Amino acid sequence: MSAATTAGAVRADLTDALAASRATRAAAERALRVSVVARTRAGEALERTAQRRGLDESERARLRAEYAAADRIVADRQAAVDKAREFERAAAIVADAFETEAASASPLAAALLELIGSKTGAAPRARKTPAPRRTAPAVRLGGTRPRTA
DSSP: OOHHHHHHHHHHHHHHHHHHHHHHHHHHHHHHHHHHHHHHHHHHHHHHTTSOTTOOHHHHHHHHHHHHHHHHHHHHHHHHHHHHHHHHHHHHHHHHHHHHHHHHTOHHHHHHHHHHHHHHHSOOOOOSSOOOOOOOOSSOOSOSSOOOO
């Protein structure tokens, strides 16, 4: 596999990864907006019951539990959005760095492309001979007195 075809394959993979990370981030942001709306509605329902007289306390407890559950979902989805944004930034940095190195035709980029090409084209080989085992020396070297700290 030549360096040019390897570079094209890597470039395509990086482009796909960047597009996928953007789509993941957009989906996470949509889910976050939906959960924020649900939490807002639960909060408004809870506030409406605050000034109502004669409301059963079990109903207020149920509304508080709904709000707490909606708040947990918002926190989870916010964490997912943060993670997706972080991954998207990382993918953009890697893609930009690859484009910069590939465009400069530096020896480092050529070596990297050659390494990637050799790793993807070659199948892992099994060892024919086992690696030699290290054993403890039969004779103690050095002084006979034990070392102290």
